[in-house]
Amino acid sequence: MRETLIDFNDRLKRGVERVPGAVGGSLVGLDGIEIASYDTGEIDTAVMDAELASALSSALRSSNGMGAGRVQELILTSDGMTAVARTIGSEFFVCVLLRGDxxxxxxxxxxxRMGKEFEDSLI
Known part of the structure; x- marks a missing residue:
């Protein structure tokens, strides 16, 4: 267990800034409620987070139904945006949003990396 608490918002900001083309990042519960976020002002992370939570929940149900084990990552690519969602335990995920791919x-x-760091504070 970490001795110091991690500043989720600051870590998301640093993570987004390390990825060229990234426009946002969030730490979210699978219920779609945002715990922390950072964005460059180009997107509404709350809307994206709720939609990703829904997609990830569907993927988790499908994976369980197939007996394929735990979903670790979901990548959703559209014409204008790509979302990388990484599960943290069974109740959270971290995502990075990109313009295009x-x-x-x-x-x-x-x-x-962020998921591993956040896991110590969340689980």
Whole structure:
């Protein structure tokens, strides 16, 4: 267990700034309620978070139904935006939002790193 608490908003800001093309990042409960977020002003993270929570919940149900194990990551790509959502335990996820699919690999790595850091404080 970490001895110091992590500042979720600050860590999300640093994570988004490390990924070229990233426009936002959030820490969210699977109920769609945002715990912390950072955005560059180009998007409404609250709306994105609620929609991603719904998509991730569906993916979790599908994975359980198939006996495929725990969903670790969901990538949703549309014409104008890509969202990388990484699960944290069974109740949370962290996401990085990109304009297009710019720097997808870096976004995946940063979501993984943030998820591991957040896990110590959440679980």
């Amino acid at each position: 710019y720097s997808l690999g870096l976004a995946r790595i940063e979501a993984l």
